[in-house]
Amino acid sequence: MKYAIQSKGDDRSNETRDKIIRCFEGYQIEYDDVNPDIVITVGGDGTLLHAFHQYLNTLQKIAFVGVHTGHLGFYADWRTTEIEELVYKIVHDPLRIVRYPLLEVVIKYHNGKPDERYLALNECTVKSEVGSVVMDIKIKDDLFETFRGDGLCISTPSGSTAYNKSLTGAIIHPSIEAIQLAEMASINNRVYRTIGSPLVMPKEHVLKLYPLKNSKYHISIDHIFLVHNDVKSIHCRVAPEKIQFARIRSFPFWNRVRDSFIGKKKDI
Known part of the structure; x- marks a missing residue:
């Protein structure tokens, strides 16, 4: 497996990018931003949009994962505190791929x-x-x-x-x-x-x-x-063509909609 990272470019996103690289180095996974198998974006939904257009010609070979360093996004659903878990699951667990039109x-x-x-x-x-x-x-x-x-x-x-x-x-x-x-x-x-x-x-x-x-x-x-x-x-x-996302854990779409526009579910 080969991976690439695209950062939003602010300090927090760059620090998170560097942490992800260090975690992958521990597993001896190759970094390749030309022909990656998985692309991790760090920032928000806008960062993933940039990455999508960068890899338009190889969409069928790439799965995207988003890490948010600000507000929860529709494409970026991992937090900066979950980097070790994210990298571990990418390396050790079979990736479930979902495809969006x-x-x-x-x-x-x-x-x-x-x-x-x-x-x-x-x-x-x-x-x-x-x-x-x-x-x-x-x-x-x-x-x-x-x-x-x-x-x-x-x-x-x-x-x-x-x-x-x-x-x-x-x-x-x-x-x-x-x-x-x-x-x-x-x-x-x-x-x-x-x-x-x-x-x-x-x-x-x-x-x-x-x-x-x-x-x-x-x-x-x-x-x-x-x-x-x-x-x-x-x-x-x-x-x-379709875009491919690596769905490493369950995060139902309607939960994203609710959390983004209504607020997180409250216990009754």
Whole structure:
């Protein structure tokens, strides 16, 4: 087994990273940040997002584990006080792998420019540099609505607890292979109408966005922000790839949701 570590970069995270390395050295486990079998992130969910994009080309070979040095995250569930236990279990216990669906985003352009393909762990957002976003939304090539508003957010199930939730989107269990579309401040009056509710689509459905006005579009892929010109369409679907997590101990998803947004369970 070979491992790599990605740290948030603050003092506490770097100290934790160094402690993990010392623990692995005691077991003579090789450190390899080029071709690791397991990637340990130290920091928070943002640190794991960075690691995910760093290892996009080898996702099928890598399992991720998160250690949080701040607040409990959805991807980082081990504490700094549990490092020895974590390393011991990685070395001695069979790893149980869980796989979460990802979002594929393909941007198509006018003028023969090649398509660009991206993968998102959390979400893709689309906003206009100037004015409102005006787009035809097609599902399975059928026109669903013409959207006018601040923007659109297309999220994965694991990303449904992130930006999507602030847009009143549904929280979806990450075992469900689906994507979700949520609107940002849609315009609804006697002239313009949108559904005004989040839409959840299964993996067989492709969501296509067609801009109806020329504009520069701000398109985010997780934490990566891009500016695109001459966008012809944006195609979104459940990606064929998945991210793998090493589930070393049980931490049910709904417990994470409760602890993050409601508070830890109280004894009655």
